Amino acid sequence: MPSLRCLSSSGALRPGRLVLGIAASGMLVSACMSSSTPAATQAPSSVPASSAGPAGAAATSAAATAPGIVAVTTAGALVRLNPATGATEQTLVSSGVLGDEISASATGTLYFAVKSGCTGKIESIPASGGTPAVIASGSVPAVSPDGTRLGYADEPAQQEGCLTGSGDPVSLYHLEIRKLSGGTTTALRAVPASQDSGLPSPISHLSWSSDNVHLAVSIAAVQDNEGWGVNLVDTSRARYYLSGTGVTSVPVTGGPTPQQSYLREGVYMPGGGLFVSRACCGGDPPRNTSRLMWEVGTDGLLTHQVAVGFATVDHTSLDVSADGRWLLYLAGNDLYVSPGGARPHRLRTGLTAAAWG
Numbered sequence: 323m324p325s326l327r328c329l330s331s332s333g334a335l336r337p338g339r340l341v342l343g344i345a346a347s348g349m350l351v352s353a354c355m356s357s358s359t360p361a362a363t364q365a366p367s368s369v370p371a372s373s374a375g376p377a378g379a380a381a382t383s384a385a386a387t388a389p390g391i392v393a394v395t396t397a398g399a400l401v402r403l404n405p406a407t408g409a410t411e412q413t414l415v416s417s418g419v420l421g422d423e424i425s426a427s428a429t430g431t432l433y434f435a436v437k438s439g440c441t442g443k444i445e446s447i448p449a450s451g452g453t454p455a456v457i458a459s460g461s462v463p464a465v466s467p468d469g470t471r472l473g474y475a476d477e478p479a480q481q482e483g484c485l486t487g488s489g490d491p492v493s494l495y496h497l498e499i500r501k502l503s504g505g506t507t508t509a510l511r512a513v514p515a516s517q518d519s520g521l522p523s524p525i526s527h528l529s530w531s532s533d534n535v536h537l538a539v540s541i542a543a544v545q546d547n548e549g550w551g552v553n554l555v556d557t558s559r560a561r562y563y564l565s566g567t568g569v570t571s572v573p574v575t576g577g578p579t580p581q582q583s584y585l586r587e588g589v590y591m592p593g594g595g596l597f598v599s600r601a602c603c604g605g606d607p608p609r610n611t612s613r614l615m616w617e618v619g620t621d622g623l624l625t626h627q628v629a630v631g632f633a634t635v636d637h638t639s640l641d642v643s644a645d646g647r648w649l650l651y652l653a654g655n656d657l658y659v660s661p662g663g664a665r666p667h668r669l670r671t672g673l674t675a676a677a678w679g
Contacts, residue, residue, distance in 0.1 A: 388661065389643045392432060392449075394421045394675040396655060400434055400447075408657065408670030414451050421639075423462040423527055426679020428644065433463040433472060440484035444474055449679060458507070460498060464528035464537070467644070472500045473537050473557075475525035476509065495522045497539060497555070497563040510555070512564045521545055523564055527638070529589035538596065539563050540587045546606035552588035552598065554620060573622040578602055578612055586613075587638055592646040595619050597628070599637040599651070610634050615651065628660065643678045650676055 388405040392414070395401060400415035420435040420442055427433070430449045435442045442461040445454040457463075460474040477495040478484040485491050497510040512523045527540035537555045541564070552572045553563060560568030572588060574580045583602040591597055595617055602612040613631035616624050631637050631653060639652040647662040650669075657676050660666040 388659075389648055389678040390449075391650070391657075391659075391669075392424055392426060392677055392679045393657065393670070393673045394419045394424060394434070396421075396672050396674055398437075400424065400432070402449075403657075403670060403676075405659075405669075412451060414447055415454060420461060421674025423464065423639070424675050424677045424679075425463050425465045426677055427465045427469040428467060429469040431465070431469070432679060433457070433465050435461040435463060435474075440478045440481070441476060442479065444472070458498070458500060462525060462528050464530055465502075466530045466534040467532055468534045470502055471530075471534065471557075472502055473528045473530065474498050474500070475528070477522070477524055480524065490518060490520065492518050492520065492522050495524065497525060497528075497537075499537075499557050508557075510560060510563045513562050514566070517565075521549075523549060525563070527587050527589070527640070529640075531590040531594065532592050536590070538588050538590050540585075543604075547608050548604050548606070550584035550586055550601075550604060552585045552596070570620070572596065572598070572618070572620060574600065575618070575622040576600075576616075576624050583612070586636070587640055589640045589642060591617065591642050592644065595625060597640050597642050597649060599631075599640060601637075613637050629658075629666070639673075639675045639677070641677045648678065650678065652676060 391403040391405050393401055393403055398417045398419050399413055400419045401410045402412040402414060404411050418436045420437060422435065424432060424434045426449060431446050432449050433444060433446050435444055441459045444457040444460045444463045446457055447454045460476045463472055463474040465472050476498050492512060495512050498507050500507045521544045523544050524542040525539055526542040529538040535556060535558050537557055539553045539555050541549060541551045543549050554570045554572060555563050556568035572585060574583045574585060579602050582604055583600060584604045586599040586601045588596045588598040598616050598618055600614040600616055603609050610633045613633050615629035615631060615637060617626040617628060618624055635654045637651055637653050641650050649660045651658060652673060655671055655673055656668050657670040657673050658666055659669045
């Protein structure tokens, strides 16, 4: 039977591309459940229970060495947060930073996207501060654990005027893999041109595995609140990011309603599993009845329940520390942190992205 760890989350709807939801405020996520397959809803608790046993004790002893946190504010500033209080300790970039994703390398460099036309622009900056350097056009950057490669999306923004003309919009969507030492870039289309349905599959989040080869690619809704998913892409073999050789889609398992549920976002954990945001239900009009934060295997099977979230609040910007002992994510614009299964807490509000670094 899977073990249980509890984490709470809450907040207002996070603004972003292709995300549907209902604004909520003054809410906290429900306490955890004892079942390995939790029900869709549960009464909220302002003080969620922490896990019993060694996990909670380990987290308590690790509290003094919490990793640093970088974040993007709703005003578009890239900031460094105090991991104990959530207060802003340093502003690295004052404005214009996109909130989809930021990524920190082990070598002390931060990667982020800024507004620039219809595709955005990837920039880097030393983690201690300095002058940003332009890397490439794109969004949602993710640097590999060894700091040698950068994955990012090269796709038009979902806004008026960015999908014009009579051409095939799917051809505008690519997963880019860039070698940072020399700038060589490999572009993966969504699917072969012969399988093109005419509907683009936007990339909403990226996460590298510890082997520096596999990428967890979160896909946003294609149309009518359908098409969400997480694909595991072997960058040494894959030619596309939706299907084909080297691509595995993570299935949705457990309850409620796996046939109508979807994975909103997923990131790798150091041991090879995934930390995911599981939602129900897909389809149009949106009927949000469940948000679950789970640790799963690459087969989609539950290994730990992390949180029961509010159904109408989007849960995004997932991240796991390099040692796997710390989790964070945004519930709306609120940042929640869990030290290895101990009692979680809301650290900060007013954010559109966050990451360890």
